[in-house]
Amino acid sequence: MRTTALGSKGPEVGVVGLGCMGMSYGYDMSTQRDEDASVAVIHQALDLGMTFLDTADVYGPYTNEQLIGRALRGHRDRAVLATKVGMVHHGSDASPRPMPNGSPDHIRRSVDESLRRLDTDHVDLYYLHRVDPEVPIEESVGALAEAVSAGKARHIGLSEVTVEQIERAQSVHPITAVQSELSLWTRDWTREVLPHCQEQGIAFVPYSPLGKGFLTGRFTSFDELPQDDFRRGLARFQQDALRQNLALADKVKQIAGRIGATPAQVALAWVLAQGEHVIPIPGTKTPKYLHDNAGAADVELTSADLAELDALPVPTGGRYF
Numbered sequence: 001m002r003t004t005a006l007g008s009k010g011p012e013v014g015v016v017g018l019g020c021m022g023m024s025y026g027y028d029m030s031t032q033r034d035e036d037a038s039v040a041v042i043h044q045a046l047d048l049g050m051t052f053l054d055t056a057d058v059y060g061p062y063t064n065e066q067l068i069g070r071a072l073r074g075h076r077d078r079a080v081l082a083t084k085v086g087m088v089h090h091g092s093d094a095s096p097r098p099m100p101n102g103s104p105d106h107i108r109r110s111v112d113e114s115l116r117r118l119d120t121d122h123v124d125l126y127y128l129h130r131v132d133p134e135v136p137i138e139e140s141v142g143a144l145a146e147a148v149s150a151g152k153a154r155h156i157g158l159s160e161v162t163v164e165q166i167e168r169a170q171s172v173h174p175i176t177a178v179q180s181e182l183s184l185w186t187r188d189w190t191r192e193v194l195p196h197c198q199e200q201g202i203a204f205v206p207y208s209p210l211g212k213g214f215l216t217g218r219f220t221s222f223d224e225l226p227q228d229d230f231r232r233g234l235a236r237f238q239q240d241a242l243r244q245n246l247a248l249a250d251k252v253k254q255i256a257g258r259i260g261a262t263p264a265q266v267a268l269a270w271v272l273a274q275g276e277h278v279i280p281i282p283g284t285k286t287p288k289y290l291h292d293n294a295g296a297a298d299v300e301l302t303s304a305d306l307a308e309l310d311a312l313p314v315p316t317g318g319r320y321f
């Protein structure tokens with residue numbers, strides 16, 4: 001796979017990465033997880049050049065980092081490993097919704113625990129998962145900067161932040177990457193944050209680049225969503241909204257048919273076309289989808305295709321609740 005730099009400060013990575021969350025968390029929670037299959041998918045991703053792996057301590061919670069640690073035993077130097085800290089579940093299971101905790105003490109403790117679960121002495125990129133409204137971002141980033149000084153992290157990233165928050169964070173430590181939701185049905189960040197990142201040499205890492213699977217055309221009704229799947233609680237997936245949003249997925253499918261690609265590849269190629277250091281991390285635990293997503297790196301959209309995709313209507317329903 002072709003590579004790009006993780007912004008002006010980071011290492012080279014495959015232009016399409018791998019989001020690992022769904023292997024342990026969020027989607028289809030009622031199905032028994034097949035960890036061996038997920039480990040095999042991670043190894044296939046590395047073989048395909050999808051070297052940029054994404055996890056977080058809150059995924060599981062904790063089990064996703066353990067899974068990555070297991071998969072990378074003997075393969076650590078093949079991956080550019082990113083994790084996140086600063087979101088916590090109160091209680092023993094994955095509900096209710098996680099809340100931000102950006103206190104320096106929590107971050108210091110969590111960094112060491114993540115490294116233990118990931119079975120590594122450092123991660124390549126440590127993100128602050130969310131800005132905690134109760135803690136100045138300078139303090140949270142300061143704790144991550146200590147991890148860099150101690151050799152526990154190579155780079156610092158932020159997730160779902162404004163330009164002002166990026167600037168405040170950069171006053172404490174250089175920021176290498178910003179991760180936020182970006183896809184054909186979530187384009188808000190292209191207005192201010194993405195241009196700011198490009199100006200500053202900060203990589204932009206789109207999460208949920210397939211619209212949580214919707215843009216691939218996989219879901220045509222609410223009832224097709226697995227039981228115990230967090231998409232069942234999202235506004236865009238409620239039956240009436242979903243029915244209206246099918247027009248978007250149909251358009252993606254139509255363009256895919258015309259250019260001989262899959263809908264997932266078109267959705268990812270549009271994201272890749274947003275800039276040089278824009279590195280999507282589609283999530284999958286399925287070998288077929290992994291290959292499909294890797295193939296997106298070679299799909300070229302014409303300016304007419306891009307204009308058609310840019311003109312897609314705004315979806316019905318907010319992106320979260």
Ligand SMILES: NC(=O)c1ccc[n+]([C@@H]2O[C@H](COP(=O)([O-])OP(=O)(O)OC[C@H]3O[C@@H](n4cnc5c(N)ncnc54)[C@H](OP(=O)(O)O)[C@@H]3O)[C@@H](O)[C@H]2O)c1
Nearest residue numbers: 019020021207208209210211212213264282283284285289
């Ligand atoms: N920073 C944050 O706050 C944040 C929030 C959410 C996610 N993330 C990160 O972003 C990553 C990706 O986001 P996401 O998983 O939410 O959404 P996504 O990548 O937009 O979509 C994942 C869904 O699409 C399906 N899929 C993947 N490739 C496909 C293909 N080629 N054809 C058909 N279906 C396909 C997956 O199915 P299977 O799972 O069945 O293979 C899964 O249901 C996560 O893994 C996580 O690392 C970060």
